[in-house]
Amino acid sequence: MSKLTLNRRRFLGTAAAGTAMLASPAYLRKAYAQGGEVNIWTYNDFVPAAFKEQFEAETGIKINVRLVDDQGKQFNLLAAEAPNPTVDIMTVAGHRFLQFIESDLLAPLDTDRLSNWGNINPTFSESDWATIKGSKWGAPILSGMEVLAYNTDYVTAEEAETWDTLFSEKYKGQTAYVIQDMMSIVMLMMGYDGNMVAYMDDPEKAAAIVEEAKNFLIEKKPLVRKYYDGGAEVQQMFVNQDIVLGHSWNGPAAALINDGLPIAMSIPKEGSYGFVYTFNIANNCPNPDNAYTFLNAILGSPEIGAAMTKASGFISTYKGASEFLTDAEKKATSFPEEQLANLQFFRAEANEMKYGLVDPAVEAIKAA
Amino acid sequence: MTRGNRILLSCIYWAFVLYVFVPLILMVTMGFKDSKFIGFPIKSWTLDWYSGVFANAEVLSAFTYSLVIAVLSTLISVIVGTWIAVLLEGRKFWGRALIFGITVLPALVPGIISAIAFRIYARYLGIEPGMGAIIWSHAVHNVPFVVLVLMARLSTLPKSQTEAARDLGADPIIAFLRITLPYLAPAIMGASIFCLLLSFDDFVRSFFLGGYEPTLPVLIFAKLKSGMSPEINAIATVALVITAVLGIWAERFTRRLNKENG
Amino acid sequence: MTFEASVRTEHGGTAPKTADRTFWGRLANWAPYRVLAGLATASPRRQFVILAALPLVWVLTQHLGPMLQMLRVSLTDAYPVAPNVQQSFTFEHYMKFFQDSLFWMPFFRTLTFAGVFTFCTLILTYPVAYFLARHVSQKNRMLMLLMLLIPFWVGEIVRTYAIMILLGNTGAVNLLLKWLGFIDRPIPFMYTSFSMGVGIVYLTALYMMLPLYSALEKLPKSFNEAAADLGAGAWTRFRRVTLPLTIEGIASGCTLVFLISTGFYATPVLLGGPSTTVFAETIAGFFHVAGDQWPTGAAFATIMFLGALLITVTFQKIMNSLRKGDVR
Numbered sequence: 005m006s007k008l009t010l011n012r013r014r015f016l017g018t019a020a021a022g023t024a025m026l027a028s029p030a031y032l033r034k035a036y037a038q039g040g041e042v043n044i045w046t047y048n049d050f051v052p053a054a055f056k057e058q059f060e061a062e063t064g065i066k067i068n069v070r071l072v073d074d075q076g077k078q079f080n081l082l083a084a085e086a087p088n089p090t091v092d093i094m095t096v097a098g099h100r101f102l103q104f105i106e107s108d109l110l111a112p113l114d115t116d117r118l119s120n121w122g123n124i125n126p127t128f129s130e131s132d133w134a135t136i137k138g139s140k141w142g143a144p145i146l147s148g149m150e151v152l153a154y155n156t157d158y159v160t161a162e163e164a165e166t167w168d169t170l171f172s173e174k175y176k177g178q179t180a181y182v183i184q185d186m187m188s189i190v191m192l193m194m195g196y197d198g199n200m201v202a203y204m205d206d207p208e209k210a211a212a213i214v215e216e217a218k219n220f221l222i223e224k225k226p227l228v229r230k231y232y233d234g235g236a237e238v239q240q241m242f243v244n245q246d247i248v249l250g251h252s253w254n255g256p257a258a259a260l261i262n263d264g265l266p267i268a269m270s271i272p273k274e275g276s277y278g279f280v281y282t283f284n285i286a287n288n289c290p291n292p293d294n295a296y297t298f299l300n301a302i303l304g305s306p307e308i309g310a311a312m313t314k315a316s317g318f319i320s321t322y323k324g325a326s327e328f329l330t331d332a333e334k335k336a337t338s339f340p341e342e343q344l345a346n347l348q349f350f351r352a353e354a355n356e357m358k359y360g361l362v363d364p365a366v367e368a369i370k371a372a
Numbered sequence: 373m374t375r376g377n378r379i380l381l382s383c384i385y386w387a388f389v390l391y392v393f394v395p396l397i398l399m400v401t402m403g404f405k406d407s408k409f410i411g412f413p414i415k416s417w418t419l420d421w422y423s424g425v426f427a428n429a430e431v432l433s434a435f436t437y438s439l440v441i442a443v444l445s446t447l448i449s450v451i452v453g454t455w456i457a458v459l460l461e462g463r464k465f466w467g468r469a470l471i472f473g474i475t476v477l478p479a480l481v482p483g484i485i486s487a488i489a490f491r492i493y494a495r496y497l498g499i500e501p502g503m504g505a506i507i508w509s510h511a512v513h514n515v516p517f518v519v520l521v522l523m524a525r526l527s528t529l530p531k532s533q534t535e536a537a538r539d540l541g542a543d544p545i546i547a548f549l550r551i552t553l554p555y556l557a558p559a560i561m562g563a564s565i566f567c568l569l570l571s572f573d574d575f576v577r578s579f580f581l582g583g584y585e586p587t588l589p590v591l592i593f594a595k596l597k598s599g600m601s602p603e604i605n606a607i608a609t610v611a612l613v614i615t616a617v618l619g620i621w622a623e624r625f626t627r628r629l630n631k632e633n634g
Numbered sequence: 635m636t637f638e639a640s641v642r643t644e645h646g647g648t649a650p651k652t653a654d655r656t657f658w659g660r661l662a663n664w665a666p667y668r669v670l671a672g673l674a675t676a677s678p679r680r681q682f683v684i685l686a687a688l689p690l691v692w693v694l695t696q697h698l699g700p701m702l703q704m705l706r707v708s709l710t711d712a713y714p715v716a717p718n719v720q721q722s723f724t725f726e727h728y729m730k731f732f733q734d735s736l737f738w739m740p741f742f743r744t745l746t747f748a749g750v751f752t753f754c755t756l757i758l759t760y761p762v763a764y765f766l767a768r769h770v771s772q773k774n775r776m777l778m779l780l781m782l783l784i785p786f787w788v789g790e791i792v793r794t795y796a797i798m799i800l801l802g803n804t805g806a807v808n809l810l811l812k813w814l815g816f817i818d819r820p821i822p823f824m825y826t827s828f829s830m831g832v833g834i835v836y837l838t839a840l841y842m843m844l845p846l847y848s849a850l851e852k853l854p855k856s857f858n859e860a861a862a863d864l865g866a867g868a869w870t871r872f873r874r875v876t877l878p879l880t881i882e883g884i885a886s887g888c889t890l891v892f893l894i895s896t897g898f899y900a901t902p903v904l905l906g907g908p909s910t911t912v913f914a915e916t917i918a919g920f921f922h923v924a925g926d927q928w929p930t931g932a933a934f935a936t937i938m939f940l941g942a943l944l945i946t947v948t949f950q951k952i953m954n955s956l957r958k959g960d961v962r
Contacts, residue, residue: 043584048594068584071594081580083928084491090501090583177822230825231908236596240795243411244802246824259599263408316598364736367919370911371739377868381765388762389781392836395796396785398806402799410795412804456689465682474693477701480893480942485917485935488928489700496703512696520886524848543671544681546662562844565783573789589789600795608792615787 041066042294045078046095049315055308059301065294075100082109082286089286092295098133098280099350101141111287112139117296120303128280128321133351142282143299146318149278149347150185151269153257154249155242164270167193170249171224180230180241181251183221183366190217193274200354211361218365222372231370242267258317258336271343277350280321313337403606410600421606431607438588441503442571445510449567450560453518461526479516486513487576494581502583509577514567525559565619572615708932727933737916744913745945748895751834752888758835759842767850786840794904797833798824825907833905838895842887849883885953889946896942913938
């Protein structure tokens with residue numbers, strides 16, 4: 005990983021500006037004076053090492069990172085700790101907000117306390133999923149999407165323009181996907197709203213749609229090599245050539261491309277879903293002031309966003325972050341405009357109904 | 373025994389050794405691959421992953437942390453396990469079968485269930501997540517294995533020996549310390565290795581009960597999120613070599629101690 | 635070896651009461667110790683109470699406690715409890731399993747897989763344990779046994795990925811077969827019940843090996859020799875002498891392996907295919923994917939556990955009657 009060169013003067017400048025701008029910058033003063041710590045649950049490399057070092061030196065606040073590897077575990081852990089969590093900041097995917105919010109695990113984000121909030125690309129910070137119950141719940145940092153990844157030695161770019169290829173006889177036994185995610189995409193392929201927000205008032209229609217998608221995936225079960233769960237799994241399958249195409253998140257696929265493997269990805273014409281990783285503040289967290297200081301600092305410069313992209317393969321939500329990427333990195337983390345037009349975000353409003361129907365369907369597909 | 377049989381059996385043994393070792397050899401080899409992903413073909417080689425392990429403070433501290441947890445939890449498991457084994461073996465009393473059942477329970481509960489059960493219970497008891505909680509959960513989880521191994525060994529202890537000591541006037545405590553304990557020593561050694569191994573390798577319990585410092589498996593899991601890189605193979609290999617060397621050293625050391633005392 | 639060692643100490647040292655100079659003698663005569671020991675061992679009853687106190691407290695609070703908590707969660711309507719919500723008790727999570735045939739398939743599949751893999755482990759490790767216990771000299775035995783244990787020191791996940799690059803389409807086995815000219819196209823080993831078996835037997839071999847080895851080691855050589863003198867062939871000797879006498883080791887090894895393999899999660903998930911979903915995955919789904927269904931997950935875990943326990947008890951009964959039958 006190339007070294008992160010954070011502009012020290014600019015960093016200080018922003019912090020000072022923030023202090024000057026806010027009417028009551030008590031949290032900053034307190035942080036500077038007291039030091040203390042901030043506890044973070046996040047993925048490997050989501051908090052760049054160089055940033056961590058600099059932040060600790062300048063604020064005296066110690067960053068304790070606890071590495072996590074999945075959303076469900078974070079939820080279980082937090083649920084087990086509530087109502088007195090040890091954590092200040094977590095990393096929740098935007099469409100998983102609701103589950104955390106309804107269990108009273110997240111605190112609403114006071115964006116007025118974040119002078120650098122404006123550094124985030126509004127596509128992400130002001131998107132429809134970002135506001136729930138009238139509040140913001142997290143600061144977007146990285147964006148991912150469901151893509152069709154393929155081995156360019158075997159699959160052509162034309163074939164990768166449609167999800168249908170994933171279910172064709174030609175690639176029998178050479179495909180893989182995450183069933184849960186695929187359910188949403190299959191609904192989209194069939195012309196329905198995979199977020200199910202459109203059917204919130206019509207549960208019968210929703211059930212029928214899920215049933216249709218379920219039957220489709222059961223019918224296509226003989227063609228698939230593997231239902232997988234984690235990014236590392238799909239990467240290994242591509243490396244071992246156990247599969248030549250599969251549904252993937254863009255991050256893991258980008259890492260394969262960056263390593264020089266003959267992999268490419270596309271957003272097929274039927275469309276696909278995107279999601280956003282956000283930093284969130286835990287409800288009743290032990291160090292709320294330090295948490296805000298941290299959030300504001302990490303949003304401070306596009307270089308930090310670029311460093312996160314380099315490490316994870318996901319796309320930065322920061323304005324101007326791509327200027328700090330090499331050409332190869334840019335290529336692995338960008339899509340043609342016409343493909344991006346097919347993308348929409350996952351939404352959480354109908355999650356309870358959706359997953360109430362989808363989870364049993366997933367079990368049924370696995371059991372079939 | 374016929375010669376043919378013996379040759380056949382030794383072939384099976386070496387075939388089994390091959391089965392057990394080939395994945396290990398692949399793991400060690402992949403640590404030298406110059407790429408971010410393991411797998412064939414290997415186009416170029418590098419020593420960076422291995423040298424990187426020793427320069428990585430995070431990995432080293434996770435390793436020490438895991439080792440300390442393994443040793444302390446093993447100590448507790450062995451003491452409690454021996455105690456329970458002595459109580460249960462060769463004694464008939466009301467509820468013995470029930471106690472035996474409860475004793476082996478933790479070994480039989482699926483990992484994730486046991487981890488969550490421990491987490492809920494820790495909260496109920498007011499144990500803070502962290503090193504103490506991990507040690508506690510590992511110790512409880514490993515007690516059944518100690519009990520099973522020691523009960524098997526105890527069942528072969530000739531009664532005449534302890535009785536002879538008692539006849540010579542030793543009270544039960546001294547008889548236990550002088551006769552039973554030395555007799556159990558190899559089994560205790562074996563059970564300890566087993567416990568150390570289970571604790572060192574444990575992910576679920578460590579994850580659910582841990583604080584901000586990761587154990588080695590927890591760190592590896594988190595790193596896996598960004599791909600199965602040769603780095604992870606290098607870390608696992610180095611950890612394996614160090615633990616194996618420590619294990620052999622400990623075995624030699626205790627053997628020498630035993631000799632001196634004998 | 636240690637048996638001899640302990641006998642030696644017994645004869646080498648002098649009896650505790652007479653030897654005032656040894657450590658043990660001094661300890662035995664040390665006043666505070668004598669008071670304590672006297673108190674502790676005053677009557678057999680008190681001795682037993684003191685011996686039993688710690689184990690009882692430990693197993694009841696530490697072993698049973700977490701499981702009872704789990705059971706409690708499985709009977710509540712929601713967990714974690716949202717503030718200001720009254721929790722109530724219910725059996726609905728258990729009913730869910732019995733009402734929906736969807737869950738039966740992975741449940742019975744898990745039990746079948748566990749049975750088959752246990753059998754495979756037994757078949758594979760018995761000759762190995764036999765070889766170690768009967769054909770290897772005392773001196774090398776420990777070393778050769780330890781050699782088999784070393785790979786178990788590598789974490790489950792790393793080992794599982796090693797199996798992937800062993801069996802994958804461009805894995806070591808396929809590369810070797812191709813190089814030898816046996817195949818043109820790679821054989822898809824991965825993501826089948828075969829690859830899953832390879833991974834699981836790897837995990838269970840150790841649990842099977844140790845009980846088998848200790849059972850075989852205890853078996854006196856003279857038994858076999860006597861049978862041979864009576865003119866019994868190798869196979870007959872094995873079937874009539876060795877097998878019946880090691881049946882206890884087989885029973886305990888199989889029980890342990892069966893129960894443990896019903897709980898495997900990571901390995902079957904990583905190495906299995908679309909049609910090998912195990913129940914542990916179903917259970918974990920309630921904790922991972924659909925986060926707030928802890929009670930259902932807990933209830934299903936209890937069902938799984940009881941199911942596996944039932945089979946084990948039946949198995950033990952059969953083994954017991956088998957043993958009695960053979961002795962006769």
